[in-house]
Amino acid sequence: xxxxxxxxxxxxxxxxxxxxxxxxxxxxxxxxxxxxxxxxxxxxxxxxxxxxxxxxxxxxxxxxxxxxxxxxxxxxxxxxxxxxxxxxxxxxxxxxxxxxxxxxxxxxxxxxxxxxxxxxxxxxxxxxxxxxxxxxxxxxxxxxxxxxxxxxxxxxxxxxxxxxxxxxxxxxxxxxxxxxxxxxxxxxxxxxxxxxxxxxxxxxxxxxxxxxxxxxxxxxxxxxxxxxxxxxxxxxxxxxxxxxxxxxxxxxxxxxxxxxxxxxxxxxxxxxxxxxxxxxxxxxxxxxxxxxxxxxxxxxxxxxxxxxxxxxxxxxxxxxxxxxxxxxxxxxxxxxxxxxxxxxxxxxxxxxxxxxxxxxxxxxxxxxxxxxxxxxxxxxxxxxxxxxxxxxxxxxxxxxxxxxxxxxxxxxxxxxxxxxxxxxxxxxxxxxxxxxxxxxxxxxxxxxxxxxxxxxxxxxxxxxxxxxxxxxxxxxxxxx
Amino acid sequence: xxxxxxxxxxxxxxxxxxxxxxxxxxxxxxxxxxxxxxxxxxxxxxxxxxxxxxxxxxxxxxxxxxxxxxxxxxxxxxxxxxxxxxxxxxxxxxxxxxxxxxxxxxxxxxxxxxxxxxxxxxxxxxxxxxxxxxxx
Numbered sequence: 001x002x003x004x005x006x007x008x009x010x011x012x013x014x015x016x017x018x019x020x021x022x023x024x025x026x027x028x029x030x031x032x033x034x035x036x037x038x039x040x041x042x043x044x045x046x047x048x049x050x051x052x053x054x055x056x057x058x059x060x061x062x063x064x065x066x067x068x069x070x071x072x073x074x075x076x077x078x079x080x081x082x083x084x085x086x087x088x089x090x091x092x093x094x095x096x097x098x099x100x101x102x103x104x105x106x107x108x109x110x111x112x113x114x115x116x117x118x119x120x121x122x123x124x125x126x127x128x129x130x131x132x133x134x135x136x137x138x139x140x141x142x143x144x145x146x147x148x149x150x151x152x153x154x155x156x157x158x159x160x161x162x163x164x165x166x167x168x169x170x171x172x173x174x175x176x177x178x179x180x181x182x183x184x185x186x187x188x189x190x191x192x193x194x195x196x197x198x199x200x201x202x203x204x205x206x207x208x209x210x211x212x213x214x215x216x217x218x219x220x221x222x223x224x225x226x227x228x229x230x231x232x233x234x235x236x237x238x239x240x241x242x243x244x245x246x247x248x249x250x251x252x253x254x255x256x257x258x259x260x261x262x263x264x265x266x267x268x269x270x271x272x273x274x275x276x277x278x279x280x281x282x283x284x285x286x287x288x289x290x291x292x293x294x295x296x297x298x299x300x301x302x303x304x305x306x307x308x309x310x311x312x313x314x315x316x317x318x319x320x321x322x323x324x325x326x327x328x329x330x331x332x333x334x335x336x337x338x339x340x341x342x343x344x345x346x347x348x349x350x351x352x353x354x355x356x357x358x359x360x361x362x363x364x365x366x367x368x369x370x371x372x373x374x375x376x377x378x379x380x381x382x383x384x385x386x387x388x389x390x391x392x393x394x395x396x397x398x399x400x401x402x403x404x405x406x407x408x409x410x411x412x413x414x415x416x417x418x419x420x421x422x423x424x425x426x427x428x429x430x431x432x433x434x435x436x437x438x439x440x441x442x443x444x445x446x447x448x449x450x451x452x453x454x455x456x457x458x459x460x461x462x463x464x465x466x467x468x469x470x471x472x473x474x475x476x477x478x479x480x
Numbered sequence: 481x482x483x484x485x486x487x488x489x490x491x492x493x494x495x496x497x498x499x500x501x502x503x504x505x506x507x508x509x510x511x512x513x514x515x516x517x518x519x520x521x522x523x524x525x526x527x528x529x530x531x532x533x534x535x536x537x538x539x540x541x542x543x544x545x546x547x548x549x550x551x552x553x554x555x556x557x558x559x560x561x562x563x564x565x566x567x568x569x570x571x572x573x574x575x576x577x578x579x580x581x582x583x584x585x586x587x588x589x590x591x592x593x594x595x596x597x598x599x600x601x602x603x604x605x606x607x608x609x610x611x612x613x614x615x616x
Binding site: 009010012013014039040042164165166167168169170172173205206207208209233234235236237238239250251252253254255256257271312313314315316317320321343352355356386388389390391394399402406409410412 | 495496497498500502503539540541556557559561583584585586587588591598
């Protein structure tokens with residue numbers, strides 16, 4: 001008997017190491033694999049495809065003796081069967097650092113295909129897939145790649161943005177901890193396509209497990225991606241470094257201050273050289289696209305949002321985890337049907353989509369399909385597709401205040417609307433919460449939000465008004 | 481004992497070496513002192529102000545060492561939705577452990593969560609959080 005237990009950060013934080021040790025102590029072989037992404041079931045124990053979870057150490061003897069109640073076949077779990085796992089095809093199934101497992105599951109096929117078809121055909125394939133930047137901005141990846149490919153320079157770079165700082169997002173972490181070779185392969189394909197021989201993965205310091213896995217995977221696969229070289233760089237706790245120009249400054253060893261655009265990083269990026277800056281999920285989608293073709297990827301999705309999105313269902317939700325599915329699924333399906341409502345059992349009051357800069361959305365808008373354009377039309381953003389569920393105990397005035405406070409803590413300080421506006425926003429919301437001149441102060445917040453939205457250099461100051469104004473708009477009773 | 485000179489030597493061939501150097505100094509000494517900033521600035525041909533500017537920009541670097549053990553408690557939206565604010569008074573009612581706010585550990589469906597060193601903890605409630613603090 002061999003038991004398979006995830007060694008990703010969620011599993012470990014929920015006690016997977018202790019459970020694995022208990023099986024080992026009982027003489028049972030343990031394989032550490034990636035996570036299936038059903039986080040409410042972690043630590044999830046997989047014995048010949050049958051699942052048990054969440055497992056505690058004292059349940060281990062019963063599981064070994066066949067006396068424990070199982071969840072049935074994991075691969076047939078309702079949470080799993082309706083997903084379209086392209087990027088997360090290996091989740092739960094392979095050992096993260098096993099090159100054998102990676103080879104046996106279509107590993108390196110995309111890179112081989114790219115090398116066979118040539119650089120321009122590789123870019124054309126990414127273009128045909130309709131893949132858009134998964135970090136939040138949704139910029140077409142193919143166009144960015146083409147721009148860098150056409151730029152004339154002695155050195156070009158591939159930079160992977162793994163500074164996943166948004167609350168309710170963990171898909172980047174799961175790729176790096178569960179399938180690190182996939183990201184390396186995606187970066188190597190990008191490097192081949194645009195003529196870059198150096199790649200950096202900028203990982204936030206809050207992800208020590210991801211850093212360790214990526215560093216180990218880079219060593220193991222160096223000979224496979226050569227002459228392309230990948231290096232991990234570790235962030236230092238600054239949220240704003242998830243913004244691409246700030247990330248580039250940080251990589252260069254500077255303060256993570258935002259740069260004005262133009263020049264675009266595609267033309268003058270890292271160390272002034274043409275640079276692709278792509279999110280983990282963008283690069284991790286590329287091997288599948290090369291292996292199966294751009295049209296096969298574009299067959300998923302809705303409107304101009306092509307392909308699949310690894311959605312992260314989080315916060316106060318019964319069934320939280322990673323749900324990769326084609327664009328177009330509605331919030332109602334995600335929150336009520338798949339997520340199963342709140343973990344507390346109380347009514348859902350709202351969700352926040354897209355992290356700390358995303359709008360709060362009330363249940364009356366849960367018919368919204370997950371789609372860049374549909375969300376933009378409703379004054380919301382898809383962002384990195386993290387969904388935080390809140391029950392009816394949430395105080396939206398406090399959440400609006402927190403949005404401003406977070407912006408104040410994390411502002412890089414370069415532009416005035418963000419640096420000063422966020423602090424003035426906290427002060428004004430404090431007055432509103434204290435019941436002082438509420439109507440006047442709400443008008444002031446609306447005015448301040450306009451200034452921040454249109455006057456900030458980057459999305460931190462520019463998008464902080466989304467959670468603030470959506471909270472005021474949809475939940476006015478919490479402010480008066 | 482590792483010295484600043486050792487750390488500088490290790491990173492001398494890297495492009496943009498300042499952050500990796502500061503991470504190593506922080507790890508080895510628990511902070512980045514004025515003296516080490518001067519030494520780093522000299523080695524990289526930067527001004528002291530430039531190095532200071534970088535050290536003070538990032539939350540991870542401390543200018544003075546923290547004598548107490550440090551626990552980082554996630555207080556971002558997803559952990560707030562799962563009740564982290566109810567744990568804050570427990571942290572405030574003790575002074576032996578330095579409890580710092582962190583914004584997101586990527587454990588957003590199993591919060592409230594915390595990190596001590598490189599070790600992560602999830603599904604914290606009153607009892608688990610108190611036990612964790614007392615064990616530090």
